[in-house]
Amino acid sequence: MQTNLSDAAKTLSRADEAEQILRSCVHCGFCNATCPTYQLLGNELDGPRGRIYLIKQMLEGEPVTRKTQLHLDRCLTCRNCETTCPSGVTYHALLDIGRAELERRVRRPATERLLREGLRRTIPHPMVFEALLKAGRVLRPFLPAPLRRKVPKRVVRPLSRPTPRHQRTVLILEGCVQPTLSPNTNAAAARVLDRLGISITNSNQVGCCGASDYHLNAQDAGLARARRNIDAWWPAVQAGAEAIVQTASGCGAFVKEYGHLLREDPSYAAKAQRVSELALDLVEVLAREPIERLQTDLPEDTQASLRDERPKPVPRRIAFHCPCTLQHAQKLGGAVESILQRLGFDLTSVPDAHLCCGSAGTYSITQPDLAERLRNNRLDALEGGKPELIVTANIGCQVHLDGAGRTPVRHWIELIDASLP
Template sequence: MQTNLSDAARTLSRADEAEQILRSCVHCGFCNATCPTYQLLGNELDGPRGRIYLIKQMLEGEPVTQKTQLHLDRCLTCRNCETTCPSGVTYHALLDIGRAELERRIERPLSERLLREALRRSIPHPAVFDALLKTGRAMRPFLPAALGRKIPRQGARPKPRPSPRHLRTMLMLEGCVQPALSPNTNAAAARVLDRLGISIANVREAGCCGATDYHLNAQEAGLARARRNIDAWWPAIEAGAEAIVQTASGCGAFVKEYGHLLRDDPRYASKAQRVSELAKDLVEVLANEPLEPLQAGRAGEASPAPRKIAFHCPCTLQHAQKLGGAVESILQRLGFDLTAVPDAHLCCGSAGTYSITQPELAEKLRKNRLDALESGKPELIVTANIGCQTHLDGAGRTPVRHWIELVEASLP
C-alpha cells in the first residue's frame, strides 16, 4: 500500500514500523472474512482493512474524529486477521501505534475516561481486584439481576501446592485476576508440573504482565510493568530457571512481546528478549514432556472427571501464539472425548477489557461462541485464558473451567 507519512507522524518513535506495516498490506480484504466485528456489523470500517485505512489517513495528517476512535475501539485485537493474511501484515502492532496516536489527538468523553481509569486501577492490582470482587459477591442479592449476573461465580478453592523439590525449576506468572476468579488454576498447574518432575519457584515481586495498561492505551505504564517483571525474574533466570510458565494465554501473548516492545531500550532490550524466549504457555511445557504420569481417569472412581468436553481455544493462544490445536492434542492423548466446535477460530468477545468497554458486541460474540461450543452437547467447556473462562461462564450455561484443572482432577 502506497504510504506518505506526515512530518508529525515521522517524529513518532515507531514511525518506521508503522510505515513498513502499511506498505505490506495489499488491501486484498481476506482479513474481513474472519474478522468477528466485520461479520457482526458488516461495516468496512469495522474490519481490519478499513481500520488500516483509518490509521493510514491519520498518520498521513488527515483529520480524525471520535468516529475514528469508535471503529478502532471496536477491534477485539483477536489477531484472527493475522492468521488469515497472505501478506503477513502485523496488524496488532499497527493498531497499537494508531490507538496511541489517536489517544493523543482525540479526548474521550468523561465517562469513558473514568471507566478506563477504574479498570487500570483495579485489574492489575490483585488485592484491590479481590476486595472489589468479594464486595460485589456480598452485594449480589441486593443488585439488579442484570448487574448481578455480571459478577463472576466463586471458583474452586485452591488445593495445596507442592513444595519445590526437583532439580528442574520454572517460574510462573500468577496473574492479576486469576488468583481471585479461578484460584485453583495455578495450583493445579503446579501439581501437574510437580508430577512431571518440575518445581515452580515463587517470585512474589513479579506482578501484572502489563497488558491491561498497554491495551487501554497507557502504553508507557504497561512497559513499566514489563520492566519490573524482568527485574523480578532475572535472578531466577540467571540461576537456571528453564521457563516462565503462563497459564493465561492473554498474559503469555504479551510477555512474548516484551522483546519486541523493549527492543530500543538500551537497559532492557537483551533481557526482554531473553524473557520472551523463556515465556511458555503451559501447553508448550506439557507438549515436550512424557504424559504417562498424567494418564487420566480410573475405572470405578466415585466422581470421575467429565469425559465429554468442548475446548474453546482463546485468540491469544491460536492467533497470537500460534498454538491452535496444542491443548486439544494433549487432552486427546490423555483420553478425553472432545466434541467438534464449529468456527473454532472466532473470538468469544472477552478480549481483555473488551467485554466491559464494548458489552453489547461482547455479549453477541459470547452467544455465538457458546452456541458453537454447546453444539456437541459437552458436559463441560474448558479453555486456556482466564478472561475467556470468566466471560463464557458468566452466561450461566455450560460450566467453563481451565483445562489444566480437568487434567489435575484426573491424576491417578
Template structure:
C-alpha cells in the first residue's frame, strides 16, 4: 500500500512503524473473512481492511469524524486478522497508533468520556473494584433486571496457597479484577505448580498490567503501569525467578509487549525486553512439565474457549487443550473456535450490543457438544460468558486442581 503521511503524522513517535505497517498491507481482504465484527455488520469499514484505510486517511491528514472513531471503536482487537494475514501485517499496533491520534483530533461526547474515565478509575484498582462489586451484589435485589444481570455472581472462595518451599521460583501477576471475580484461580495455579516442584513468590508492589489504560487510549498511563511492574518484579528477577506467570491471557499478551512498547525508553528498554522474554502463560509452564506426577483423576466433559489473547496474540492455540487431554479430560469439538466471544477487555461495556451478539454465537458453538462445563483462560472471557447464565464457565486451572488427589 502506497502512503503519503502528513507533515504532522511524521512527527508522531511511532510514525515510521505506522508507515511500515501500512505499506505491508496488500489489500487482499483475507482478514475480513475472519473478522467477527465484519461478519455481523457486513460493512467494509467494520473490518480490518477498511479500518486500515481509515487510519491511512487519518495519518495522511484527511478529515476524520466521529464516524471514523466509531468504526475503530468497534474493533475488538482480537487479532484474528493477524493470524489470517498472509503478509504479516501487525494490525493491532497500527490500530493503537491510529486510535491515539484520533483521540487527539476528535472529541468524544461527554457520556463516552465519562464512561471511559470511570472504567480507568475502577478496573485497574482491585480495592475500588472489589468495593463496588460488593455494593452491587448487596443492593442487587433492588435493581432493575437489566442492571442486575450484569453483576457477576459470587465466585468460589479461594483455598489456601502453599508457602514457598521449592528451589524453583516464579512470580505471578495477581491481576485487577480476577481477585474479586475468580479469587480461586491464582490459588489453584499456585497449588498445581507446587505439586510440580515450583513455588510462587509474591510481588505485592506489582499492579495492573496497564492494558486497560492503554486500550482506552490513555497510553502513557498504561506504560507508566508497565514501568511500575518492571520495578516491582526486578529484585525477584535478579534473585533468580525463572518466569513471570500469567493466569489471565489478556494480561500475558500485554506484558509480553512491554519490550516492544518501551523499546525507545533508555531507562527501561533492556529490562522491559527481559520481562517480556520471561513472561509465560500458565499453560506454557505446565506443558513443559511431567504431568504424570500430578496423578489427576480427570474425566469431565469440557468445552474449551480459547481466548483471542491466547490463540491470536500469544500464538498458543491448542496448548491448553493439549494439557487437558494429557490429564484425561474429554474435550468437545467447538465450531468456529477462532472467533471472539465479545469480551475483549472493556469492549463488553463500551460496545454492549455487539458484545452480546458475539457472546450468543460463541455460547451456541461451545454448547454444541453438550459439555458439563466450559473452561477458558482469561478472566474477562470467563465473566462475560458466564454472565449469560447458561453453561457454567470456569478457569481451566481450577478444573485441573479439582481433579488432583
C-alpha cells in the first residue's frame, strides 16, 4: 500500500515501523472474513482493512474525529486478522501506534476518561482490586449490568501449594486479578509442575505485566511496568530459572513482546529480549514433559494429603475455549487440546473456534454491548456438544464467559490437577 507519512508523523518514535506495516498491506480483505466486529456490524471501518485505512489517513495528516476513535476502540485486538493475513501484516502493532497518536489528537468525553483511568487504577493493583471486588459482592444488585456481570458468583478456593523442593525451577507471573478471581489456578499449576519435578521460585516484586495500561493507551506506563518486572525477575534469570511461566495467555502474549517493545531502550533491550525468550505459556512447559507421568499414583511419602483436597468426580466431557491471545498472538492453537486428549478427556467439537469471546482485556467493560453479543455467540458454539464444563486459558475469558451463568468455566490446569490420582 503506497504511503506518504506527514512531517509530523515522521517524528513519531515508531514512524518507520508504522510505514513498513502500512506498505505490507495489499488491501486483499481476507482479514475481514475472520474479524469478529466486522461480522457483527458489517461496516468496512469496523474491520481490519478499514481501520488500517483510518490509521493511514491520520498518519498522512488527514483530520481525525471521534468517529475515527470509535472505530479503533471497537477493535478487540484479537489478532485473528493476523492469522488470516497472507502478507504477514502485524496489525496489532500498527493499531497500538495509531491509537496512541489518536489519543493525543482527539480528547475523549469525561465519562470515558474517568472509566479508563478507573480501570488503570484498579486492575493492575491486586489489593485495590480485591477490596473493590469484596465491595462489589455486597453491592451487586445496585451495580450497572456490565460491572455486575464481572463480579463472579463462585470462586474456587485455592488448594495448597507444594514446598519448592526440586533442582529444576521456573518463575511464574501471579497476575493482577487472577489471584482474586481464580485463586486456585496458579496453585493448581504449582501442584502439576511439582509432579513433573519442577518447582516455582517466587518473585515478590513482580507486578502487573503492563498490558492493561498499554492497551488503554497509557503506553509509557505499561512499559514502565515491564521494566520493573524485568528488574525483579533478573536475579532468578541469572541464577538459572528455566522459564517465566504464565497461566493467563493475555499476560503471556504481552510479556513475549517485551523484547520488541523495548528494543530501542539501551538499558533494557538485551534483558527484555532474554525475558521474552524465557516467557512460556504453561501449556508450552507441559508439552515438553512426559505428562503421562501425571497419571501415576503419588508415592505414599510424597505429599499424599494433596489428593484429599481435590474435588470428585471430575468432569470428563469438556469444551475448550482457546483464547485469542493463545491461538492468534502466541500461535499455540491446539496445544492445550492435545494435552487434554492425551490425558483422556473427551473434547467436544466447537464451531468457529477461532473467534473471540468478547473479553479482550478491558473490552467487555469499555464495549459491553458488542462484548455481550460476542460472548453469547461463543457460548452457543461451546455448548453445542453439551459439555459438562468449559475450560479456557485466560482469566479474562474465564470470568467473561462464566459471567453469563450458563455452563461453568474454569482454567484447564485446574481440571488436570483435579483429575490426578
